[in-house]
Amino acid sequence: MSDADMMQLYSKRILALAADIPHLGRIADPQGSAKKRSPHCGSTVTAHVRIEDGHVAAFGQEVRACALGQASAAVLGTHVMGATRAEIARGEAQLLAMLKETGPVPDAPWDGLEVLIPARDYPNRHASILLSWQAVLAAIDAAETQPESRAAGN
Template identity: 50%
Template sequence: MSAPLYNKDILRLAATIPHHQRLPDAQASVEKRSPTCGSRVTADVRMEGGKLTALGLDVKACALGQASASLMAAQAIGMTADELADARDKLAAYLSGQSDDLDFWPGLTILAPARGYPARHASIRLGFEAIAEAARIADA
């Protein structure tokens, strides 16, 4: 692996998470936690017309988990619950080696060096998992 696991771009993303504030009037809230490292992401969402219209996050995770949540949050507004679930599933497939595709979500190539560190995968998936599940619940 030639790229460092933690670099200035990952740290910059980790420090600039969009929607990094809980929603007081969420239709659904989901907390996901990594049993491996204790990282935690809570996602609050509002859906309207089948699309995500508001998002609030509380992220307590390592820099990789924060960076991943930042990437998810930057693009999630306006997406359907199915689109968010598809992104979650594609990220899991990439991290597990079942796919080499990272083109499904803008900016994910920055996390490519973490693929070789399975202990970090749960934290990286948290933001995608929490937002997708909260959107599904709110859309039901």
């Protein structure tokens, strides 16, 4: 990878997002937690959630990833509160299509992911970019299997 390619890949906007990831850390009494790891680069993301009425009511994330993975976690963290599992899954699917199939930028509120378009050409970075999405979806799944979550209609 040339220096110019590296500079484009790690643009100022990506670095700004990576420096300001919302909802870092654990939350008190999560209903569900999940940790995902990229075997390619060793990046990890752990997500913690509480769900109310089918929507994310509390969210925390522990992100140990490259700037691209951190930028993706930042966009997710900015808009995850109040989102449903289906909305997050749709954003993840659109992000995957954007990266691997030259698909369009994900719909709002995930449209901030356009900053990651240069990563299309670097498939070894895709796993890190997707980690936060996979972790939050797995955390929601874990929350939905909790007896008190089902009893509350979540």
